[in-house]
Amino acid sequence: MKAHFSPTFLVLLGLLSLGLSERIKVSETLDRLLADYDPRVRPNYQVEPLTVNVSLYVLDMPKISSRDKEYTLMMFFRQFWKDERLAYADGSLQENIVASSGYSEKIWVPDTFFVNERKATFHHIPSPNEFIRIEPDGRILRSVRISVTLTCNMDMSGFPFDSQTCSMEMESYGAQMKDIKYDWQALDISSHIHSEDFAIIGFKNVTEEAHLSTVFMIPVAMLTILAMMSMWMDRDNIIARLGLILVGIMGVMCSSTIVQVLHPASETKAIDVYFGISVTMIFFVALEAVIVTKKGGKTQSGSYIESIARLAMITAFVLFQVVIFIYAMVLKMGYPDGSEDMVLFVPNK
The missing domain is CATH 1.20.58.390 (Neurotransmitter-gated ion-channel transmembrane domain)
Structure with a gap:
């Protein structure tokens, strides 16, 4: 007896096989990239300084305290750099690879910290809010969602006619400037941010009604x-x-x-x-x-x-x-x- 399969079934079977094949390629590529990889050594070691680009997307600003001279941000903190050891542009896989948070523990990542930080929190509910994206040429994006409280030297002598410019200072904790250079890429502020006491002006303007x-x-x-x-x-x-x-x-x-x-x-x-x-x-x-x-x-x-x-x-x-x-x-x-x-x-x- 011969088995007869409809064209629809054959198409679905082909797509399933193709998807399984692509997942196998991604897994094999990730494993191959780590075969001789040493996460303790930064890219371009003893060759040239590594450039780390930084961008922020501010989701919320729950606290601006003139008394404590601090402000709190909840944001997507993104870092971009290039690690040629993770390049896989060999023709077998052309698309970007998005890996879960656990992969960041297996590769080198910048040891960035906020100089004027008072408190910082990584978000882990319901799972770690982090991902790694690897491009075929070795460019890396690491994105995490964090909440950070930063100091701000506010001069309130002109209040309520004053303006306060607050800085966000970032450095590498262990590397020197000859090893890692930070370049500011972008700052975006959600239009849904609301503060009763301040109008917030950044890359976008947020207007307020209370005066x-x-x-x-x-x-x-x-x-x-x-x-x-x-x-x-x-x-x-x-x-x-x-x-x-x-x-x-x-x-x-x-x-x-x-x-x-x-x-x-x-x-x-x-x-x-x-x-x-x-x-x-x-x-x-x-x-x-x-x-x-x-x-x-x-x-x-x-x-x-x-x-x-x-x-x-x-x-x-x-x-x-x-x-x-x-x-x-x-x-x-x-x-x-x-x-x-x-x-x-x-x-x-």
């Missing part, structure tokens, strides 16, 4: 105006005048306390100066109310003092707001445009 100026500075200016309105109230109604002044002082002090809790820093910030001057202006309004009341009634001297005080306070308030606006614009003009490979944190205003 410190609308949350704190504009209400403080309104509280100062509210306290100044007491200067137009009846001079004999000292209780009502001091009530408005007290509301202004308490509002500014509460705003200052909230900012200190949310954005702690060792140095005096621009917003602290703003709050301090606002409280000082309200204090002079209270002082004017006491002096005018002390003069009593609607005397000529009391009216003269009140007129001078009104003009002086309005002038001082307007000049103060103009100076703050100019200061913010000058600092903003100094922001890098984000066209370079960097991580730039700009506080939301």
